[in-house]
Amino acid sequence: MSFILVTGGCGYIGSHTLLEFLKNTNHHFLVIDNLSTGFIQNLEYLQNRFKNRITFFNYSLNNKEKLEQIFHTYNIECVLHFAASLSVEESTKIPLEYYKNNTINTTFLIELCTKYNIKNFIFSSTAAVYGQPEGEFESIDENFSLNPINPYGTSKMMSEFILKDSSKIYNFNYVILRYFNVAGANMDNDFLHSRALGQRSKNAIHLIKIALECAVGKREKMGIYGINYNTKDGTCIRDYIHINDLASAHLSAYQYLLQNKQSNIFNVGYSKGYSVKEVIDKVKEVTKQDFLVEILGNRAGDPAKLIADNRKILQYTNWQPKYNHLEKIIQSAYDFECYLRDVENE
Numbered sequence: 001m002s003f004i005l006v007t008g009g010c011g012y013i014g015s016h017t018l019l020e021f022l023k024n025t026n027h028h029f030l031v032i033d034n035l036s037t038g039f040i041q042n043l044e045y046l047q048n049r050f051k052n053r054i055t056f057f058n059y060s061l062n063n064k065e066k067l068e069q070i071f072h073t074y075n076i077e078c079v080l081h082f083a084a085s086l087s088v089e090e091s092t093k094i095p096l097e098y099y100k101n102n103t104i105n106t107t108f109l110i111e112l113c114t115k116y117n118i119k120n121f122i123f124s125s126t127a128a129v130y131g132q133p134e135g136e137f138e139s140i141d142e143n144f145s146l147n148p149i150n151p152y153g154t155s156k157m158m159s160e161f162i163l164k165d166s167s168k169i170y171n172f173n174y175v176i177l178r179y180f181n182v183a184g185a186n187m188d189n190d191f192l193h194s195r196a197l198g199q200r201s202k203n204a205i206h207l208i209k210i211a212l213e214c215a216v217g218k219r220e221k222m223g224i225y226g227i228n229y230n231t232k233d234g235t236c237i238r239d240y241i242h243i244n245d246l247a248s249a250h251l252s253a254y255q256y257l258l259q260n261k262q263s264n265i266f267n268v269g270y271s272k273g274y275s276v277k278e279v280i281d282k283v284k285e286v287t288k289q290d291f292l293v294e295i296l297g298n299r300a301g302d303p304a305k306l307i308a309d310n311r312k313i314l315q316y317t318n319w320q321p322k323y324n325h326l327e328k329i330i331q332s333a334y335d336f337e338c339y340l341r342d343v344e345n346e
Protein backbone atom coordinates (compact mmCIF):
# COMPACT_ATOMS: atom_id res chain seq x y z
CA MET A 1 0.00 0.00 0.00
CA SER A 2 1.28 3.49 -0.77
CA PHE A 3 0.63 6.56 1.35
CA ILE A 4 0.34 10.29 0.95
CA LEU A 5 2.15 12.24 3.65
CA VAL A 6 0.52 15.51 4.69
CA THR A 7 2.41 17.92 6.92
CA GLY A 8 0.18 20.47 8.63
CA GLY A 9 -2.90 18.34 7.95
CA CYS A 10 -4.71 19.72 11.03
CA GLY A 11 -4.51 23.29 9.74
CA TYR A 12 -7.07 25.18 7.71
CA ILE A 13 -5.73 24.53 4.21
CA GLY A 14 -4.26 21.12 5.07
CA SER A 15 -7.53 19.74 6.45
CA HIS A 16 -9.67 20.97 3.56
CA THR A 17 -7.17 19.53 1.09
CA LEU A 18 -7.18 16.21 2.96
CA LEU A 19 -10.97 16.19 2.64
CA GLU A 20 -10.67 16.71 -1.12
CA PHE A 21 -8.20 13.83 -1.43
CA LEU A 22 -10.23 11.55 0.87
CA LYS A 23 -13.31 12.12 -1.27
CA ASN A 24 -11.57 11.65 -4.61
CA THR A 25 -8.86 9.02 -4.09
CA ASN A 26 -8.58 5.69 -2.26
CA HIS A 27 -5.36 6.57 -0.51
CA HIS A 28 -4.39 6.26 3.11
CA PHE A 29 -2.91 9.44 4.62
CA LEU A 30 -0.14 10.06 7.12
CA VAL A 31 -0.68 13.40 8.87
CA ILE A 32 2.14 15.14 10.74
CA ASP A 33 1.13 18.17 12.78
CA ASN A 34 2.43 19.64 16.05
CA LEU A 35 -0.92 21.41 16.63
CA SER A 36 0.84 24.75 17.12
CA THR A 37 -1.65 26.45 14.81
CA GLY A 38 -3.60 23.39 13.66
CA PHE A 39 -6.67 21.98 15.42
CA ILE A 40 -7.34 18.40 16.43
CA GLN A 41 -11.05 19.05 15.71
CA ASN A 42 -10.23 19.31 12.00
CA LEU A 43 -8.64 15.88 12.07
CA GLU A 44 -11.48 14.42 14.16
CA TYR A 45 -13.99 15.70 11.63
CA LEU A 46 -12.14 13.88 8.86
CA GLN A 47 -11.51 10.74 10.90
CA ASN A 48 -15.21 10.51 11.75
CA ARG A 49 -16.22 10.96 8.16
CA PHE A 50 -13.59 8.67 6.62
CA LYS A 51 -12.88 5.80 8.97
CA ASN A 52 -9.41 4.24 9.15
CA ARG A 53 -7.82 6.24 6.38
CA ILE A 54 -5.72 8.70 8.37
CA THR A 55 -2.80 7.94 10.68
CA PHE A 56 -1.85 10.91 12.84
CA PHE A 57 1.61 11.80 14.22
CA ASN A 58 1.76 14.66 16.70
CA TYR A 59 5.32 15.67 15.77
CA SER A 60 7.12 18.85 14.86
CA LEU A 61 8.95 18.89 11.57
CA ASN A 62 12.22 19.65 13.33
CA ASN A 63 12.04 16.25 15.03
CA LYS A 64 14.27 14.62 12.45
CA GLU A 65 14.43 11.25 14.17
CA LYS A 66 10.64 10.78 14.40
CA LEU A 67 10.22 12.06 10.87
CA GLU A 68 12.74 9.60 9.55
CA GLN A 69 10.93 6.72 11.31
CA ILE A 70 7.84 7.57 9.29
CA PHE A 71 9.75 7.63 6.01
CA HIS A 72 11.44 4.38 6.96
CA THR A 73 8.18 2.62 7.86
CA TYR A 74 5.79 3.66 5.11
CA ASN A 75 5.87 3.56 1.35
CA ILE A 76 5.18 7.22 0.56
CA GLU A 77 4.05 8.14 -2.93
CA CYS A 78 3.62 11.88 -2.51
CA VAL A 79 4.26 14.59 0.07
CA LEU A 80 1.86 17.52 0.55
CA HIS A 81 3.76 20.06 2.61
CA PHE A 82 1.54 22.61 4.39
CA ALA A 83 3.14 22.94 7.81
CA ALA A 84 4.46 26.49 8.19
CA SER A 85 4.21 29.73 10.08
CA LEU A 86 1.89 31.97 8.13
CA SER A 87 1.52 35.52 9.37
CA VAL A 88 3.04 38.25 7.23
CA GLU A 89 3.11 40.75 10.10
CA GLU A 90 4.46 38.30 12.69
CA SER A 91 7.27 37.36 10.31
CA THR A 92 8.52 40.95 10.38
CA LYS A 93 8.84 40.69 14.18
CA ILE A 94 10.34 37.20 14.58
CA PRO A 95 12.04 36.52 11.24
CA LEU A 96 14.37 33.80 12.53
CA GLU A 97 11.41 31.69 13.66
CA TYR A 98 10.04 31.95 10.15
CA TYR A 99 13.30 30.89 8.53
CA LYS A 100 13.63 27.99 10.98
CA ASN A 101 10.08 26.76 10.76
CA ASN A 102 9.49 27.41 7.08
CA THR A 103 12.84 27.14 5.33
CA ILE A 104 15.01 24.91 7.52
CA ASN A 105 12.23 22.41 8.28
CA THR A 106 11.34 22.25 4.59
CA THR A 107 14.98 21.45 3.90
CA PHE A 108 14.84 18.52 6.39
CA LEU A 109 11.73 17.25 4.71
CA ILE A 110 13.21 17.49 1.21
CA GLU A 111 16.35 15.74 2.44
CA LEU A 112 14.26 12.81 3.67
CA CYS A 113 12.35 12.73 0.39
CA THR A 114 15.62 12.45 -1.51
CA LYS A 115 16.95 9.76 0.87
CA TYR A 116 13.77 7.65 0.59
CA ASN A 117 13.31 8.27 -3.11
CA ILE A 118 9.93 10.03 -2.92
CA LYS A 119 8.93 11.05 -6.42
CA ASN A 120 6.21 13.68 -5.91
CA PHE A 121 6.15 16.80 -3.75
CA ILE A 122 3.46 19.50 -3.57
CA PHE A 123 4.54 22.69 -1.84
CA SER A 124 2.34 25.41 -0.31
CA SER A 125 3.86 28.65 -1.45
CA THR A 126 2.37 32.09 -1.48
CA ALA A 127 1.70 35.23 -3.48
CA ALA A 128 3.94 36.90 -0.91
CA VAL A 129 6.97 35.66 -2.92
CA TYR A 130 6.19 38.35 -5.52
CA GLY A 131 6.46 41.21 -3.03
CA GLN A 132 5.08 44.40 -4.50
CA PRO A 133 5.82 44.38 -8.24
CA GLU A 134 6.69 47.77 -9.74
CA GLY A 135 4.89 49.56 -12.56
CA GLU A 136 1.47 49.16 -14.13
CA PHE A 137 -0.02 45.67 -14.01
CA GLU A 138 -3.43 44.18 -13.42
CA SER A 139 -2.44 40.71 -12.32
CA ILE A 140 0.71 38.75 -11.56
CA ASP A 141 1.79 35.74 -13.58
CA GLU A 142 4.32 33.10 -12.57
CA ASN A 143 7.10 34.81 -14.53
CA PHE A 144 7.03 37.98 -12.44
CA SER A 145 10.28 38.31 -10.56
CA LEU A 146 10.37 37.11 -6.99
CA ASN A 147 10.99 40.01 -4.68
CA PRO A 148 9.38 39.36 -1.29
CA ILE A 149 9.00 42.31 1.07
CA ASN A 150 8.57 40.35 4.30
CA PRO A 151 10.39 37.40 5.92
CA TYR A 152 7.34 35.17 5.44
CA GLY A 153 7.55 35.60 1.66
CA THR A 154 11.33 35.22 1.70
CA SER A 155 11.15 32.03 3.78
CA LYS A 156 8.78 30.52 1.21
CA MET A 157 10.81 31.75 -1.76
CA MET A 158 13.93 30.14 -0.31
CA SER A 159 12.04 26.86 0.10
CA GLU A 160 11.01 27.10 -3.55
CA PHE A 161 14.66 27.47 -4.57
CA ILE A 162 15.74 24.54 -2.41
CA LEU A 163 13.03 22.40 -3.95
CA LYS A 164 13.96 23.37 -7.51
CA ASP A 165 17.69 22.81 -7.04
CA SER A 166 17.34 19.47 -5.27
CA SER A 167 14.68 18.07 -7.61
CA LYS A 168 17.10 18.35 -10.54
CA ILE A 169 19.86 16.47 -8.76
CA TYR A 170 17.77 13.88 -6.92
CA ASN A 171 15.31 13.24 -9.69
CA PHE A 172 11.88 13.95 -8.22
CA ASN A 173 9.08 16.24 -9.35
CA TYR A 174 7.29 19.02 -7.55
CA VAL A 175 4.39 21.36 -7.99
CA ILE A 176 4.65 24.70 -6.23
CA LEU A 177 1.27 26.32 -5.62
CA ARG A 178 1.44 30.03 -4.95
CA TYR A 179 -1.71 30.74 -2.98
CA PHE A 180 -3.41 34.09 -3.07
CA ASN A 181 -5.82 34.94 -0.19
CA VAL A 182 -7.79 31.94 0.96
CA ALA A 183 -11.04 32.27 2.89
CA GLY A 184 -14.41 30.53 3.39
CA ALA A 185 -15.42 27.18 4.85
CA ASN A 186 -16.16 23.73 3.54
CA MET A 187 -19.35 23.79 1.46
CA ASP A 188 -20.63 20.32 2.39
CA ASN A 189 -20.45 20.79 6.13
CA ASP A 190 -22.52 18.46 8.25
CA PHE A 191 -23.91 20.90 10.79
CA LEU A 192 -26.58 18.41 11.88
CA HIS A 193 -23.98 16.29 13.55
CA SER A 194 -22.31 19.20 15.26
CA ARG A 195 -19.12 18.89 13.37
CA ALA A 196 -17.88 21.06 10.58
CA LEU A 197 -14.76 22.07 8.78
CA GLY A 198 -13.78 25.70 8.34
CA GLN A 199 -11.23 28.24 9.50
CA ARG A 200 -10.43 27.95 13.19
CA SER A 201 -7.91 30.39 14.68
CA LYS A 202 -6.45 30.87 18.11
CA ASN A 203 -5.77 34.48 17.20
CA ALA A 204 -7.40 35.51 13.95
CA ILE A 205 -5.29 37.70 11.65
CA HIS A 206 -7.07 37.37 8.31
CA LEU A 207 -9.41 40.04 7.03
CA ILE A 208 -12.56 38.00 6.31
CA LYS A 209 -12.23 35.96 9.49
CA ILE A 210 -11.84 39.11 11.61
CA ALA A 211 -14.78 40.87 9.94
CA LEU A 212 -16.96 37.81 10.54
CA GLU A 213 -15.92 37.63 14.18
CA CYS A 214 -17.32 41.18 14.40
CA ALA A 215 -20.49 40.10 12.59
CA VAL A 216 -21.17 37.25 15.07
CA GLY A 217 -20.40 39.48 18.06
CA LYS A 218 -17.09 37.87 19.07
CA ARG A 219 -15.31 41.19 18.55
CA GLU A 220 -16.60 44.69 19.09
CA LYS A 221 -14.73 46.33 16.22
CA MET A 222 -12.01 45.94 13.66
CA GLY A 223 -9.48 48.15 11.90
CA ILE A 224 -8.46 48.88 8.33
CA TYR A 225 -4.68 48.84 8.08
CA GLY A 226 -4.02 51.87 5.93
CA ILE A 227 -6.05 53.96 3.48
CA ASN A 228 -3.17 55.64 1.65
CA TYR A 229 -2.18 52.84 -0.76
CA ASN A 230 -2.05 53.55 -4.46
CA THR A 231 -5.32 51.70 -5.17
CA LYS A 232 -8.86 52.74 -6.19
CA ASP A 233 -10.03 53.45 -2.60
CA GLY A 234 -6.64 53.63 -0.87
CA THR A 235 -6.94 50.21 0.83
CA CYS A 236 -5.05 47.05 -0.14
CA ILE A 237 -6.35 44.80 -2.87
CA ARG A 238 -6.27 41.00 -2.68
CA ASP A 239 -7.53 38.06 -4.73
CA TYR A 240 -9.74 35.98 -2.38
CA ILE A 241 -10.15 32.31 -3.23
CA HIS A 242 -12.60 29.85 -1.65
CA ILE A 243 -10.93 27.17 0.45
CA ASN A 244 -12.63 24.29 -1.45
CA ASP A 245 -11.23 25.64 -4.73
CA LEU A 246 -7.76 25.98 -3.24
CA ALA A 247 -8.06 22.41 -1.93
CA SER A 248 -9.09 21.06 -5.34
CA ALA A 249 -6.08 22.82 -6.90
CA HIS A 250 -3.91 20.40 -4.86
CA LEU A 251 -5.74 17.40 -6.25
CA SER A 252 -5.25 18.79 -9.76
CA ALA A 253 -1.56 19.35 -8.98
CA TYR A 254 -1.26 15.73 -7.80
CA GLN A 255 -2.93 14.45 -10.98
CA TYR A 256 -0.64 16.72 -13.01
CA LEU A 257 2.41 15.18 -11.35
CA LEU A 258 1.23 11.62 -11.96
CA GLN A 259 0.36 12.27 -15.60
CA ASN A 260 3.20 14.56 -16.67
CA LYS A 261 6.03 13.45 -14.43
CA GLN A 262 7.44 16.94 -14.50
CA SER A 263 7.67 19.90 -12.16
CA ASN A 264 5.76 23.15 -12.42
CA ILE A 265 4.69 26.30 -10.58
CA PHE A 266 1.14 27.62 -10.51
CA ASN A 267 -0.60 30.64 -9.07
CA VAL A 268 -3.88 29.76 -7.40
CA GLY A 269 -6.41 32.57 -7.34
CA TYR A 270 -9.40 33.81 -9.33
CA SER A 271 -7.70 36.75 -11.10
CA LYS A 272 -10.14 39.13 -9.41
CA GLY A 273 -9.23 41.72 -6.79
CA TYR A 274 -11.22 43.29 -3.96
CA SER A 275 -10.12 46.11 -1.69
CA VAL A 276 -10.24 45.84 2.09
CA LYS A 277 -13.13 48.33 2.14
CA GLU A 278 -15.07 46.34 -0.47
CA VAL A 279 -14.60 43.13 1.52
CA ILE A 280 -15.82 44.70 4.76
CA ASP A 281 -18.86 46.19 2.99
CA LYS A 282 -19.65 42.80 1.47
CA VAL A 283 -19.38 41.11 4.88
CA LYS A 284 -21.87 43.63 6.28
CA GLU A 285 -24.21 43.06 3.33
CA VAL A 286 -24.09 39.24 3.40
CA THR A 287 -24.43 38.94 7.17
CA LYS A 288 -26.85 41.89 7.52
CA GLN A 289 -24.82 42.95 10.55
CA ASP A 290 -23.19 46.30 11.18
CA PHE A 291 -20.05 46.79 13.26
CA LEU A 292 -17.50 49.45 14.02
CA VAL A 293 -14.54 49.82 11.63
CA GLU A 294 -11.62 52.11 12.55
CA ILE A 295 -8.91 53.42 10.29
CA LEU A 296 -5.50 52.34 11.58
CA GLY A 297 -1.92 52.80 10.39
CA ASN A 298 -0.39 50.60 7.69
CA ARG A 299 0.54 47.06 8.76
CA ALA A 300 4.18 46.09 8.32
CA GLY A 301 4.94 43.97 5.28
CA ASP A 302 1.68 44.57 3.36
CA PRO A 303 1.89 44.96 -0.43
CA ALA A 304 -0.77 47.25 -1.98
CA LYS A 305 -2.13 44.87 -4.59
CA LEU A 306 -1.89 41.12 -5.22
CA ILE A 307 -4.07 39.63 -7.94
CA ALA A 308 -3.28 36.28 -9.56
CA ASP A 309 -3.01 35.68 -13.25
CA ASN A 310 -4.41 32.12 -13.07
CA ARG A 311 -4.26 31.21 -16.75
CA LYS A 312 -1.37 28.80 -16.31
CA ILE A 313 -3.06 26.45 -13.83
CA LEU A 314 -6.24 26.55 -15.93
CA GLN A 315 -4.26 25.64 -19.04
CA TYR A 316 -1.94 22.96 -17.67
CA THR A 317 -4.15 21.14 -15.15
CA ASN A 318 -7.77 20.00 -14.89
CA TRP A 319 -8.51 22.54 -12.12
CA GLN A 320 -12.02 24.00 -12.36
CA PRO A 321 -12.87 26.51 -9.66
CA LYS A 322 -16.48 26.27 -8.47
CA TYR A 323 -16.97 29.00 -5.88
CA ASN A 324 -15.66 32.10 -7.62
CA HIS A 325 -17.95 34.58 -5.83
CA LEU A 326 -17.02 36.77 -2.89
CA GLU A 327 -20.57 36.32 -1.51
CA LYS A 328 -20.20 32.53 -1.47
CA ILE A 329 -16.83 32.77 0.26
CA ILE A 330 -18.24 35.09 2.90
CA GLN A 331 -21.53 33.18 3.33
CA SER A 332 -19.76 29.84 3.90
CA ALA A 333 -17.32 31.46 6.33
CA TYR A 334 -20.22 33.16 8.13
CA ASP A 335 -22.13 29.86 8.49
CA PHE A 336 -19.02 28.32 10.00
CA GLU A 337 -18.43 31.30 12.30
CA CYS A 338 -22.03 31.04 13.57
CA TYR A 339 -21.50 27.31 14.14
CA LEU A 340 -18.30 28.02 16.12
CA ARG A 341 -20.06 30.66 18.22
CA ASP A 342 -22.95 28.29 18.98
CA VAL A 343 -20.63 25.41 19.91
CA GLU A 344 -18.60 27.70 22.17
CA ASN A 345 -21.76 28.99 23.87
CA GLU A 346 -23.15 25.49 24.51
Ligand code: UFG
Nearest residue numbers: 088126127128180181205206207210223224225236276299
Ligand atom coordinates in the same frame (compact mmCIF):
# COMPACT_ATOMS: atom_id res chain seq x y z
N1 UFG B 1 -6.49 43.76 6.96
C1 UFG B 1 -7.10 44.83 7.60
N2 UFG B 1 -7.63 44.61 8.84
C2 UFG B 1 -7.56 43.41 9.47
C3 UFG B 1 -6.96 42.33 8.80
C4 UFG B 1 -6.42 42.54 7.55
O1 UFG B 1 -7.17 45.94 7.08
O2 UFG B 1 -8.04 43.30 10.62
C5 UFG B 1 -5.94 43.96 5.61
C6 UFG B 1 -4.44 43.71 5.54
O3 UFG B 1 -3.73 44.84 5.90
C7 UFG B 1 -4.29 43.34 4.07
C8 UFG B 1 -5.62 42.64 3.72
O4 UFG B 1 -6.54 43.03 4.73
O5 UFG B 1 -4.19 44.48 3.30
C9 UFG B 1 -5.52 41.14 3.72
O6 UFG B 1 -4.87 40.76 4.93
P1 UFG B 1 -4.84 39.25 5.45
O7 UFG B 1 -4.16 39.26 6.76
O8 UFG B 1 -6.20 38.65 5.38
O9 UFG B 1 -3.96 38.51 4.35
P2 UFG B 1 -2.49 38.88 3.78
O10 UFG B 1 -2.70 39.38 2.37
O11 UFG B 1 -1.71 39.72 4.70
O12 UFG B 1 -1.81 37.46 3.76
C10 UFG B 1 -2.49 36.31 3.30
C11 UFG B 1 -1.88 35.09 3.98
C12 UFG B 1 -0.48 34.88 3.53
C13 UFG B 1 -0.43 34.88 2.01
C14 UFG B 1 -1.06 36.11 1.43
C15 UFG B 1 -1.08 36.03 -0.07
O13 UFG B 1 -1.90 35.25 5.40
O14 UFG B 1 -0.08 33.63 4.02
O15 UFG B 1 -2.38 36.22 1.92
O16 UFG B 1 -1.63 37.18 -0.64
F1 UFG B 1 0.85 34.87 1.63
